[in-house]
Amino acid sequence: MRSGNSAKPTRPWSTWTGAEVNLAAAICAAQFAVAVAVWWVGTFDDDDHGAGLGGGLAAVGLLCVLVFGPPLLAALGLLHAVTCTMPAATLARLTRRRAPGPGPGPEWLRHIGLVLLIGALWSALAVLLLGLAPTGTEALLLCGWGVPPALGVALMRRRERATGHPPDGGRVWLRSALAALGVCALVAAAGTAALATGLIHAYEPPKLGADRLTGVWRGDHGAVLRLNAGGRAELSAVPAQPEFGDVTTKEFTRCDGVGKWFLDTAGRYDPYADGAASQRRDGVVVRVGDCGHDTYWTIGGTEAHPELFVLFGDPDAGDLRVLRQD
Incomplete structure (x- = not known):
């Protein structure tokens, strides 16, 4: 009989399943779409410096967003999944295996903690290499960007254990796209209403003598x-x-x-x-x-x-x- 120690060790990336990567990428892509909508509303009171797309160029710009936006968001979501969400999931699982006794808390909780840590490391690297200087709010968002995908992965694992099969990848992306579209529409409507009611004031240049x-x-x-x-x-x-x-x-x-x-x-x-x-x-x-x-x-x-x-x-x-x- 072969002892338990003689088994071939599992490679860390073998703990990544296609369904988990797919779900994490879809959730993160939806986050990027909502972030763009929030940023756009935040520009309502900014100075456009006389620039802007008008006429035919506006139509071309909108067409480019509709055509190239979804694949770009999907690529960004996948990039975040393989550089933050899934490495944190692997570390959370390895920590549980190597910890003596009952282990340091539930795996999903360790996953979130490690996502925050990896997010902080990537943020620090961006500051060092790119010279960025994020505000406190921006730094908090960068660190916590992987929390929703991590929670989604934890929920998917629980459902997979209960049902015996992972969710369909096509449905995951469709639901993510519909959710992102709905939230973006709400953000845009709220911003437009705030501008119309005066809660957000349109930009006015200063009067200088x-x-x-x-x-x-x-x-x-x-x-x-x-x-x-x-x-x-x-x-x-x-x-x-x-x-x-x-x-x-x-x-x-x-x-x-x-x-x-x-x-x-x-x-x-x-x-x-x-x-x-x-x-x-x-x-x-x-x-x-x-x-x-x-x-x-x-x-x-x-x-x-x-x-x-x-x-x-x-x-x-x-x-x-x-x-x-x-």
Whole structure:
């Protein structure tokens, strides 16, 4: 008779069943869809910097979302399942086998604890390698992202023991998609209602006087714009409208030197200004001799953290440049 110790050890990944991976991926994919819907509602009070998809491009964008969104969400769900949910499930099972006595609690509870630990490790790795700086809420969400899939796996195992067979993979994905669609619709409806009733206020750009605009503004690639009292402007590598070409071109030049600036409170000099006057935004016109055309820097941001931005090219797919005050 062969002893129990002579049996071939089970490979850790052999504890993963196709049904469990499938369920974890489907639940996580649904979470991603709901997260996108919540993020979208959260942009209702953000400054779009004059950009956006309109007309035919909006229809094309929606079509791309409908066609490529589901497989992308499924791929993200599968990636999360094989990098977080299922490794945690394996560790939870191995911990139970190696623990003496009754073991450190139910397997599903250890699974959740290990999911939180692995989520924290991935979050820390993202901070170290990608330079991300998540807020406390974002860090908590990143760590706890695998909890619903872990609970789903635990529930599936209980039902499998009771019925003797795992759930059908097609039904799992269909139910996940329907649940995600329903929750996303509720989130979108709630956000729209909150915007209509004033619970969420649409973005309004700050009203800044010339004295508040005076100072140093900095952007990417070393861009520095100094707006001095009296209308004098000093520029260093500041983007400007090209001398030749129309307003729809993405290309721009970078200016160095001294010029003039003034505040436009009616949007008269905004090359993109059209429609009702109420939709026009204040901005700063910067003029520099021998360096392109006048550049209209629209005022954005907030009272506490103002911005100056210009969108080079078509508003549907332009090149956005932003300056922030020191």
